[in-house]
Amino acid sequence: MTVPGLRRPRARNATWIVRRVRLITGTILFTYLTTHFLNHALGNISLEAMELGSVPFEWLWRGWLGTVALYGAVTIHLGLGLWALYERRYFRITVGQVVQLVLGLSVPPLVMAHLIGTRVGAEFFDVNLHYPQELWILWLNNPMAGSKQAVALVVAWVHGCIGLYYWLRLKPSFPTVAPMLFAGALLLPILALIGFAQGGRQVEAMSEDTVWLSTMLADGHALDRAANARLSAIEHIVWWSYVAAIVIVLAARGVRVVVEQRRGTIRITYPDGRLVRAPTGVSVLDASRMAKVAHASVCGGRGRCSTCRIRVMVGLEGQPTPSAAERAVLARVDADMHTRLACQLRPVSDITIVPLVPATATAAAGHAKSRYHAGQERFVAILFTDIRGSTPIAEKRLPYDIVFLLNRFFETIGSAVIASGGFPNQFIGDSVMALFGLEVAPEVACRQALAAARAIAVKLDELNRLLKDDLPTPLRIGIGIHAGTAIVGEMGYRETSTITAVGDPVHVAARLQELTKTYTCQLVVSDTVGERAGIDLGGFERHEIQVRGRQEPLGIRVVEHAGLLPDGATPPVATPA
Secondary structure (H helix, E strand, C coil): CECCCCCCCCCCCHHHHHHHHHHHHHHHHHHHHHHHHHHHHHHHCCHHHHHHHHHHHHHHHHCHHHHHHHHHHHHHHHHHHHHHHHHCCCCCCCHHHHHHHHHHHHHHHHHHHHHHHHHHHHHHCCCCCCHHHHHHHHHHHCHHHHHHHHHHHHHHHHHHHHHHHHHHCCCCCHHHHHHHHHHHHHHHHHHHHHHHHHHHHHHHHHCCCHHHHHHHHHHHCCCCHHHHHHHHHHHHHHHHHHHHHHHHHHHHHHHHHHHHHHHCEEEEECCCCCEEEEECCCCHHHHHHHCCCCCCCCCCCCCCCCCCEEEEEECCCCCCCCCHHHHHHHHHCCCECCEEECCCCCCCCCEEEEECCCCCCCHHHHCCCCHHHHCEEEEEEEEEEEEECHHHHHHCCCHHHHHHHHHHHHHHHHHHHHHCCCEEEEEECCEEEEEECCCECHHHHHHHHHHHHHHHHHHHHHHHHHCCCCCCCCCEEEEEEEEEEEEEEEECCHHHCEEEEECHHHHHHHHHHHHHHHCCCCEEEEHHHHHHHCCCCCCCEEEEECCCCCCCCEEEEEECCHHHCCCCCCCCCCCEC
C-alpha cells in the first residue's frame, strides 16, 4: 500500500519553494559568472577582443531586465544563505558542505568593492569603467585589489560548482556527463585568469604612451576622487551591514535554542535500542546528526534524494502528514505508508524508526527504483547452476588460470541469463543464481528461465569448443529451476548489497540443481515452471520428490541436455507484472 496521493502532488511546501528559489537565483549568478569568465578569456586573443566581447555581456547584464535579474538574484541568494545558516541545527557536515558554506559567506565581502565600483559607480556617479580602465586599476595601479578580485572570482566559481554538483549528482545521467562538466569547470576559470593577465600586460605596454593613458582614464572618470570617496563610504556601509546580518542570524540561533527547550522534547528510538531526545519540531535527520547517529543523506537534508528515508515502526499516528514535495520524492522509490523522509519528518511525539538506507549510501540510492528493492513478496522463477567436478580442475591449475576460467564461465552464464530477460544476482564459488520475474508476469518469468537454461547449454558447448585444448575434459554443469512466491529485495551489507530472493522456492531450486547429480543430467525443472510457462515438457522423464513443508510431492522433469528444451523456450516479449 503506497502513501495516499503519492503520485499527484498538487501543492508545494515552503521547503520546496525555498529550494527552487535558491536553485533559480544560483543559476542566474552562475550564468553571470560564466559569461564574465568567457569575456575575460578573450584576453588570450587581444584587448580589442575583450572590449568587443563586453558589448553583448553589457547588453545582457546592464539592460533593465539583466539588472533586475542580477540584483534580485544577489539579494535573494544572499538572504537564503543567511537563512540556511540560521536553519542548520548542526555543523557536523561533510567537507564539501563546509567548503560550500564558508565560500558562500566569503563571496560578498570579496566581490563587494568590485561590484560597487563598477555597477554603483556607473549607475550613480558616472564612473564608466571598461576593460582598459579596470585592467589599469587592477593590474598596474592596485595589484593587491587585482589579486583580491581574482580570488573572489575563483571563490564564487568553486561555490557555484559545488552547488551544481549537489544538484546534478542526483540525476541518473550525471555519471555520464560528469567528466565533461569537470573539464569545463576546471578550464574556464584558468583561461579567464590567463586572459585577465594577458589583457593586463597589453594595458601595461600601452600605458607607456602617456597621451593614451590620460585619455583612457579621463574617459572612464577612473580618478574622480570625490566619486571614489563616496563609493568607499558605500562599501563600508554594506560591509558592516553584512557583518550585522551574520551577528543577528547567530543571535537568532541562540534564541531558538531557548524557545525549543521550553517547548519540550520528544524521544526517537533507533534499531539498536539507542534513545535520542530532541526538541519538538526538529527533523529526525537533524536529531540523528546532533546525537552523532550515522544517517544517510546524500542531498544534505534538502528532501531531494530519499536516501535518508526511514520506516516508522511505532508512533506514526498523530505525526505531521507528508508534504506534496515529500510525497513526490517517496513516489520515486515506491514507498509504503510507513516510510518517511527523515529530513522532512518533524515528530511531535515519541517514535521508533528504522533507517532504510546504509549510512554510507551514494547518490544512486536516491534514484527511482522498483518497489521490490525495499522488499516485496513476488512470484519469481529461480535458476541455479553449478560446475560439476570443479575440484580436480582447480587442483591442477595456477590461481590465475582458475580465475580466468571462472570468469569465462560466469560470462557465459550471465550473458545467457540477461539475454533471456533475467537477473544474475549471486556468483558464489563456481555457482550462479539468477532471478526471473522482477518486472514481468509469472508466465513470462517461467518462459524466460527455460529460455535461459537452453541458452546456457548452447553457450557452454561453444565455450568447451573454445577451450578444448586447455581442459582435460569439457566443463559440465547442473541446472535447477523452480518458481514460486518469494521475498525479493535489496539485501547485503553496504556496497555489497544486491537484489536477491529468500524463501522456500529458492531452496527448492537449489535442491533441484543438486538432483542433476542423482539423475546424471544437465537440467532438473519443476512441473510448476513448465505449467506456468505454457510449454509442454511431457517428452522428458518425470519423477516426484518430497519437499520439506509440503504434503504433496513435487513433480519434476529430468532433461539430459538443456539444449533439447522445446523451441517455445525462447525469450518472449516481456509483459509487465
